[in-house]
Each structure stands twice: as C-alpha cells, then as structure tokens.
Amino acid sequence: MNTTRCVAIQSATVCGEATTRVLRCISLLLLWPLACALPSIASATNYAQLASNPVWLTLLHYESTRFPAGYKSAVTSADFFLADDGATSPLSELRATVQALSNPLTALDNSNNSAAANAHAQCRFPARHKWLATQIKPLSVIPQINCTDYLAWAELDAVKSLSMVFAAGHMKSPASYFGHNFLKFNRKSDSASNHLLDQTINFGAEVPDNESGITYFYHGVFGGYSALFERQQFFRHMNKYGEEDLRDVWEYELQLTPEQVELIVAHTWELQNRKFTYYFFRENCAYQIALLLKLTTPDRLVPKHMPWTMPYNVFDKLMLAGKDSGGLVREIKYHPSRRSRFHQRYFSLSSTQRGIAVELINGELSPDAPRFRQLDADLQLQVIDTLIDYYEFRQRIDTSDEKAKAEKNALLLKRFDYPPAAASSIEARIPYAPHESQKPGYLNIARVHSSKLGFSTRLKIRPAYFDFLSLDIGRSSAGSFTVLDTTVQVSNETAYLQKLDVFNITNLSASVTGLPGDSSLSWHFRFAFDQTNNACSKCRKPMLDLTVGRALKLGDRLTAFALAGGRVQKSYQRDNTFAVQLRAGLTGQLTDLLRLNASIERHEDTGANGLDRNRTRLELRLGQHKSWDIRASYIRDIAEQISLSAGYYW
Numbered sequence: 230m231n232t233t234r235c236v237a238i239q240s241a242t243v244c245g246e247a248t249t250r251v252l253r254c255i256s257l258l259l260l261w262p263l264a265c266a267l268p269s270i271a272s273a274t275n276y277a278q279l280a281s282n283p284v285w286l287t288l289l290h291y292e293s294t295r296f297p298a299g300y301k302s303a304v305t306s307a308d309f310f311l312a313d314d315g316a317t318s319p320l321s322e323l324r325a326t327v328q329a330l331s332n333p334l335t336a337l338d339n340s341n342n343s344a345a346a347n348a349h350a351q352c353r354f355p356a357r358h359k360w361l362a363t364q365i366k367p368l369s370v371i372p373q374i375n376c377t378d379y380l381a382w383a384e385l386d387a388v389k390s391l392s393m394v395f396a397a398g399h400m401k402s403p404a405s406y407f408g409h410n411f412l413k414f415n416r417k418s419d420s421a422s423n424h425l426l427d428q429t430i431n432f433g434a435e436v437p438d439n440e441s442g443i444t445y446f447y448h449g450v451f452g453g454y455s456a457l458f459e460r461q462q463f464f465r466h467m468n469k470y471g472e473e474d475l476r477d478v479w480e481y482e483l484q485l486t487p488e489q490v491e492l493i494v495a496h497t498w499e500l501q502n503r504k505f506t507y508y509f510f511r512e513n514c515a516y517q518i519a520l521l522l523k524l525t526t527p528d529r530l531v532p533k534h535m536p537w538t539m540p541y542n543v544f545d546k547l548m549l550a551g552k553d554s555g556g557l558v559r560e561i562k563y564h565p566s567r568r569s570r571f572h573q574r575y576f577s578l579s580s581t582q583r584g585i586a587v588e589l590i591n592g593e594l595s596p597d598a599p600r601f602r603q604l605d606a607d608l609q610l611q612v613i614d615t616l617i618d619y620y621e622f623r624q625r626i627d628t629s630d631e632k633a634k635a636e637k638n639a640l641l642l643k644r645f646d647y648p649p650a651a652a653s654s655i656e657a658r659i660p661y662a663p664h665e666s667q668k669p670g671y672l673n674i675a676r677v678h679s680s681k682l683g684f685s686t687r688l689k690i691r692p693a694y695f696d697f698l699s700l701d702i703g704r705s706s707a708g709s710f711t712v713l714d715t716t717v718q719v720s721n722e723t724a725y726l727q728k729l730d731v732f733n734i735t736n737l738s739a740s741v742t743g744l745p746g747d748s749s750l751s752w753h754f755r756f757a758f759d760q761t762n763n764a765c766s767k768c769r770k771p772m773l774d775l776t777v778g779r780a781l782k783l784g785d786r787l788t789a790f791a792l793a794g795g796r797v798q799k800s801y802q803r804d805n806t807f808a809v810q811l812r813a814g815l816t817g818q819l820t821d822l823l824r825l826n827a828s829i830e831r832h833e834d835t836g837a838n839g840l841d842r843n844r845t846r847l848e849l850r851l852g853q854h855k856s857w858d859i860r861a862s863y864i865r866d867i868a869e870q871i872s873l874s875a876g877y878y879w
Contacts, residue, residue: 276320276323276324277320279323279364279365280319280320280322280323281319282364283523283527284360284524285319285323285360286300286319287520287523287524288356288357288360288496288499288524289302289304289309289310289315289319289322290302290303290304290505290520291303291319299317299318300317300318300319301316301317302315302316302317303505303506303512304316304500304503304504304505305455305504305505305506306502306503306504308503309499309503310322310325311325311326311328311329311350312324312325326350326354326357326361327361327365327368329349329350330350330351330354330357330358330361330368330371331367331368331371332349332350333372334346334349334372334374346374346375346376346377347376347377347378347379349374349376351373351374351376352374352376352378352379353499354499355376355379355383355495355498355499356492356493356495356496356498356499356524357499359491359492359495360492379495379498382498383494383495383498384416384428385491385494387416387417388414388415388416388417388490388494389415389416389417389490390415390482390483390485390490390559391412391413391414391415391482391483391485391490391493392412392413392415392480392481392482392483392562393410393411393412393413393480393481393483393518393522393543393544393547394410394411394412394413394429394466394478394479394480394481395408395409395410395478395479395480395481395540395544395663396408396409396410396466396470396474396476396477396478397476397477397478397479397566397663398476398540399474399475399476400708400710400734400736400738401474405474405476406694406710407515407539407540407541407669407693407694408539408540408541408663409470409514409540410514410515410518410540410543410544411429411430411431411432411466411514411518412429412430412431412493412497412518412521413427413428413429413463413480414427414428414429414430414494415427415482416428424463425462425463425464425467426462426463426464427462427463428460428461428462428463429460429461429462429463429466430458430459430460430497430500430518430521431458431459431460431461431466431514432456432457432458432459432505432513432514432517432518433456433457433459433507433514434449434454434455434456434507435454435455435456435457435507436454446509449507449508449509450508450509450510451508452506452507452508454506454507455504455505455506455507456504456505456506456507456517457502457503457504457505458497458500458501458503458517460497460501466478467564470566471564471565471566471567472566472567472625473625474566475566475567475568475622475625475626476566477563477564477565477566477569477660478563478564478566479561479562479563479564479662479663480561480562480563480564481544481547481558481560481561482558482559482560482561482562483522483557483558483559484551484555484556484557484558484559485525485557489524489525492524492525493521493522493524493525496521496524497521505517510536510537510538511536511537511538512538513538514540515531515538515539515540515542515543516531516538518543519531519538519543522547522557526550526551526557528546528549528550528551528557529546530542530543530546530547530550531543531546535670535692536692537692537693539669539693539694540663541663541664541666541668541669542669544662544663544664545664545668547664548664561662563659563660563662567618567621567622567625568622568625570618571615571618571619571621571622572741572742574611574614574615574618575615575618575619575742575744576742577611578611578612578615579608581604582604582608582611582612582615585600585601585604585612586612586615586616586619587744589601589612589616590616590619590744590745596609596613596640596643606647606648609647610644610647613640613643613644614644616636616637616640617637617640617641617644619744620633620634620636620637620640621637622746622747623745623746624637626746626749627746630746633746660702661702662702663702665702665855666700666702666855667695667699667700667702667855667878668855668856668878668879669692669693669694669695669878670690670691670692670693670878670879671689671690671691671696671876671877671878671879672688672689672690672876672877672879673687673688673689673690673860673874673875673876673877674686674687674688674689674874674875674876675687675688675689675860675872675873675874675875676872676873676874677718677870677871677872678870678871678872679763679764679868679869679870680868680869680870681763681764681765681867681868682720682764682766682868683720684720685718685719685720686718686719686720687716687717687718687719687727687872687874688716688717688719689714689715689716689717689874689876690715691711691712691713691714691715691730692712692713693710693711693712693713694710694711694712695709695710695711696709696711696714696826697709697735697816697826697848698824698826698848698849698850698858698860700853700855701817701818707737707739707780707788707816707817708734708735708736708737708751709733709734709735710733710734710735711730711732711733711734712730712731712732713729713730713731714728714729714730714733715728715729715730716728716729718766720766725766725767726758726769727759727760727766727769728757728758728759728760728769729757729758729759730755730756730757730759731756731757731758732754732755732756732757733754733755733756733757734753734754734755735751735752735753735754736751736752736753737751737780737788737790737816738750738751738780739751739780739781739782739788739790740779740780740781740782741782743781748779748780748781750777750778750779751777751778751779751780751790751792752775752776752777752778752792753774753775753776753777753792753794753812754774754775755772755773755774755775756771756772756773756774757771757772757774758770758771758772759772761798761801761802761804762804762842762866762867762868763864763866763867763868763870764866764867764868768801768802770798770799770800770801770804771798771799772796772797772798772799773796773797773798774794774795774796774810775794775795776792776793776794776795776810776812777792777793777794778790778791778792778793778812779791783815783817786817786818786819787815787816787817787818787819787825788815788816788817789813789814789815790812790813790814790815790816791811791812791813792810792811792812792813793809793810793811793812794809794810795807795808795809795810796808796810796832800836802840803834803836803838803839803840804834804839804840805834805835805836805839806835806836807834807835807836808832808833808834808835808839809831809832809833809835810830810831810832810833811830811831811833812828812829812830812831813828813829813830814826814827814828814829814846815827815828821853822851822852822853823849823850823851824849824850824853825848825849825850826846826847826848827846827847827848828844828845828846829843829844829845829846830843830844830845830846831843831844832844840867842866842867843865844864844865844866845863845864845865845866846862846863846864846865847862847863847864848860848861848862849861849862855878856877856878856879857875857876857877857878858875858876858878859873859874859875859876860872860873860874860875860876861873861874862874
C-alpha cells in the first residue's frame with residue numbers, strides 16, 4: 230500500500246464521523262505517513278541481527294534455551310510482550326515493538342494527557358523506544374508521545390546517578406545468609422541526609438506470611454514463588470537492614486553517562502508489576518539487579534557457568550568492570566547499622582567515660598551524681614549519646630525490653646538539660662568493603678597423616694560460602710556457613726567419599742562490649758554424611774548436630790564460644806543413635822597473616838556401651854588473600870590426624 234492510498238483510506242474512515250472530530254482528522258493526515266513508511270524501515274533494517282543484540286535480549290530478559298534451542302523470557306507477565314509469541318521470539322517481539330512505537334496518536338489525545346497517550350507503546354516501554362531510536366533512524370524522528378505518568382514517576386531531572394547497594398548477610402533467615410543487593414537512584418541534592426529519600430529498585434520473592442522454613446526453602450529452590458521489582462525510598466531499606474536486622478550497608482556509586490542512567494530508569498519503569506519466577510540460588514536479587522546494569526556495560530557481572538548467583542560475585546565483578554575506561558564504580562559509601570554505630574560510639578569513649586557508662590547502666594550511678602557532673606559538658610554528652618544508642622540497640626534485639634525503653638526515654642529527657650547541639654561526633658572505623666571479602670567457592674588439596682590409617686590425599690570442594698578460617702568481611706557475625714561441602718579421600722589407590730556436609734552453619738553472635746544485651750543466642754546446626762570418628766575409613770553415617778550457647782568477643786580479632794546440645798546419627802559399633810555434645814572454642818585472627826580455629830569437645834554417648842571421648846581440633850590459616858590460602862590442622866578423635874593443604878577460592 231502506498232502512502233497516498235494509506236492516507237486516503239484513513240481520512241475517509243475518520244473524516245466521515247462527526248464534525249467535532251475535525252482536529253483528529255487533521256492530526257491523522259499529518260502523522261499517518263510516518264506509520265505507512267514502516268515498510269521502508271523494515272527494508273532498511275536487518276531485524277534478525279538487531280533481535281540478537283545483547284541490549285535487546287536484556288531489555289526483554291531473554292535467556293537461551295537448549296531443548297528446544299532458542300530463547301525464553303524470564304518475565305512471566307503476558308502484558309510485557311506485544312507479539313503473541315514475544316516471550317519466546319526476540320524477532321517477533323522486535324517487529325511488534327517497532328510497529329507499536331510508530332503507531333500515530335492524535336494531537337488531541339497527546340495534548341490532553343489522556344489515558345490513550347499513557348497507554349501508547351512509547352509510554353509503556355520507554356527503554357525499548359530510547360534504545361531502538363538509536364538503532365533505527367526513522368524511529369528517532371517520529372512524533373514523541375507526552376508520557377505524563379512515566380515522566381512523573383521517573384523524575385529524570387532529579388536523578389544524577391545510580392548506586393548498587395549491598396546489605397551484609399546475617400543468620401536470621403535463609404534468604405539473608407548471602408546478603409542482599411538492590412539499585413538506588415541518587416537525586417541531585419546538597420544535603421547528605423536527603424539520600425534517605427532517594428528511590429530504590431528492589432527485587433524479591435512474594436512469600437506468604439508465616440511461611441514455614443521447610444516450605445520456604447523448597448519453593449525458593451524449585452521456583453515455587455513469583456517475584457517482582459519493587460520501588461521504595463532508601464530510608465525503608467535502611468530501617469529494615471540497618472535498624473531492624475542490624476546489618477551494615479555499602480553503596481557503590483556507578484560512573485554512568487546521563488543517557489545510561491536514563492535507560493536504566495526507563496527500563497525499571499517497564500518492569501513495574503511484571504512477574505518473574507524466583508529461584509533462591511540463581512535468579513535471585515543479585516542476578517536480576519546485575520542484569521539491569523548489562524544495559525550499560527559489556528562486562529558480565531554474573532558468573533555464566535555457575536548454578537548459583539551470590540551478591541558477592543556481583544560486587545567483585547563490578548569492581549573489575551570497565552577497567553579500560555576508568556572503572557564502573559565512582560565511589561563506595563558505608564552506612565553502619567545500629568549495632569555498628571553503637572559499637573563505634575562506645576569505643577570512641579575514654580576509659581573513664583566507659584567506666585561511668587557501665588555504672589550508669591548497672592544503676593550504680595545517676596546522671597545527676599557529682600562524679601558524672603565533674604566531666605566537661607561535651608564529655609557528658611558523649612556518654613549520654615552512647616547510652617541512648619545502647620538502649621535503642623537493645624530494643625532492636627528485644628522489642629519487649631521495657632526497661633531499655635524507659636531508660637532511653639529518661640536519657641532523652643536528660644539531654645534537654647544541655648544547650649542545643651548536634652549529636653556528639655565519633656571517629657568511625659570503616660570496615661572492608663564487600664568486594665574485598667572471600668570468594669565463596671573453595672577447592673582444597675591436602676596431604677594427611679593419620680595415626681591409624683597412615684598417609685592419604687584429600688580433595689575438598691564446596692560451592693559456598695565461608696568457614697571459620699575464611700575472611701570475615703561482608704558479613705555481620707562470626708562463624709561458618711557451608712553448603713554441599715564435599716571431601717574425597719584417596720588412600721592406597723582407593724578413592725572414597727569421606728564427608729558430605731549438606732548444611733553446616735554456626736552463628737556466633739558475640740558480645741563486643743561486654744554490656745548486658747550486647748549479644749544474642751549463638752547456635753550450630755549441621756546435617757551431614759560423615760565418619761563417626763577419624764579412626765575408621767568406611768564408617769560414614771548420616772548425622773544431625775544441634776547446639777546452642779554464647780559467644781564473647783576478645784578484643785577486635787578473636788571470639789570465644791561455648792555451645793551445648795546433641796547429635797542424632799545412625800549407630801555404628803559403639804557410636805549409638807544419640808549423644809550429648811559440649812563444645813568450647815576460640816576463633817579469629819591471631820595476626821594479619823595468621824587465622825585460628827581451635828575447639829575442645831566432649832562427646833557423651835547415651836548408649837549403655839557407648840564410646841565417650843574428647844575431641845580436639847586446631848586449625849591455622851596462613852595468608853589473607855581472597856583467592857588462596859595455606860592451611861595446617863591437628864585433629865584428635867580416637868586417632869590423631871595432621872594435615873597440610875593449599876586452597877583456592879573461586
């Protein structure tokens with residue numbers, strides 16, 4: 230159909246209506262030739278090549294499939310696609326998108342900010358429009374729709390940059406073990422406090438209230454939940470992670486052009502209320518947020534051949550991205566949690582101030598006592614501000630702590646006795662950033678000697694995440710968390726599975742200050758197939774360990790702990806089904822290059838002829854590199870065993 234005929238048909242159809250629509254007729258006569266010029270656009274564009282462009286595949290969230298070979302979008306919402314087969318055909322969706330973007334809109338609809346304008350493809354998919362206009366020249370000159378809803382939501386004039394944000398992992402729930410990341414839109418502002426009003430884009434699963442742990446784990450692993458991108462102000466995340474969960478937060482501000490910032494903002498608009506299938510280990514927050522940045526960098530931020538994606542992986546690769554052009558990260562900012570702020574403030578006090586603070590907490594001294602009043606006013610304020618933080622922190626640990634609430638309110642009233650002043654300043658010690666932490670995968674090769682079994686070679690491999698000898702960067706508590714930790718022993722030219730730790734989690738919530746309430750319950754949970762002791766080679770049995778207790782921080786580097794509980798296992802010889810276990814240990818950094826994990830354990834078998842015994846473990850790690858280490862160990866559990874190993878983190 231030629232342009233003249235196209236105009237004639239459209240004009241005859243519309244102009245035959247009521248005279249009140251004359252303005253619409255005129256606008257159609259002016260705009261319709263552009264739509265009828267679509268055949269020339271198609272002839273000038275290699276659609277097949279454009280449909281395979283990485284940016285187009287990212288905009289539609291296509292993932293390659295093998296059976297059958299092709300593509301499938303991770304988006305499960307049908308209204309995200311304009312072609313009937315758009316979820317599986319990048320080419321069909323491209324053609325349908327170009328057609329929809331070029332469809333004319335009457336001047337009356339556009340000028341009146343009508344629903345018709347905001348429902349146009351240019352307004353529904355502004356990122357597609359923005360990118361395709363750089364690839365297909367005729368699309369860059371078609372009339373622009375006045376997308377009032379999108380422009381009001383995006384606030385493009387106010388956004389100056391983007392940040393990738395990391396919330397440290399913690400042990401309160403499985404979803405938080407590995408940490409969390411989201412995207413933040415930094416607004417133009419001269420006030421540092423205004424960053425709390427910045428908008429963020431977060432990706433998370435839609436989990437019903439009161440979901441059991443087992444159900445959550447099952448659906449999370451096997452795709453039983455839908456997930457959405459959600460827009461929230463930054464202060465909501467800081468309240469959730471920094472105040473309620475007591476997790477430190479790091480912000481990586483990105484070095485992007487205004488055009489790149491606008492493209493990502495536009496794409497997040499397209500993703501509003503679009504559903505995805507959530508997979509805990511792979512297509513999680515780290516995966517989906519990193520995918521947004523693929524629109525701006527050719528560097529891959531998600532490991533390609535691994536069956537899991539962790540927030541650490543993304544930030545590690547983020548620091549390596551764009552090295553040839555000065556790097557993708559402009560600046561790293563640290564937002565301490567309520568716990569960290571209290572600890573920093575407490576340790577900024579002098580020894581005299583700390584002693585007075587302890588006496589105030591114990592009720593041995595009041596703020597009106599002469600000993601307290603002898604301090605300079607600014608020193609008094611430092612103590613009061615520290616105690617306000619302390620009681621606020623205790624309330625976060627235990628929301629039912631009425632004593633802490635009353636003490637905090639009394640101190641707030643006391644602060645009015647002083648001249649108006651800002652909160653006393655502290656010298657904060659900024660910890661290492663997450664990208665400097667240990668890589669999560671681990672491969673270890675060891676030479677082992679046993680007093681019962683002689684020499685052997687041991688191969689250990691685990692996909693995640695950290696043990697007692699790993700660097701404690703990017704997480705909020707000491708301990709260990711390993712998944713599918715597998716050990717193969719080779720002895721006398723025979724290889725066998727020595728151990729499989731399905732889950733091995735120890736959460737040491739240590740008291741840092743020694744003050745009441747500055748800790749919570751420490752615990753250990755382990756489900757494994759392991760040797761019942763190290764004097765046998767073919768005594769691997771299923772076992773479940775559960776112990777609870779307390780931990781105490783000794784200085785800045787070491788943590789002492791004591792745990793009590795029991796073990797359930799399949800019986801073997803004199804190791805019966807049930808046993809009581811008591812365990813005490815010391816773990817942490819001895820020097821900058823030497824890390825320690827030592828423990829003594831009492832195993833009390835509950836069977837009549839059970840084998841009661843003591844277990845001793847001493848492990849040392851040499852080196853502080855995030856990619857390798859050297860380890861030595863001594864373990865006594867009936868037999869004595871020593872080993873020397875080299876490990877690689879990946």
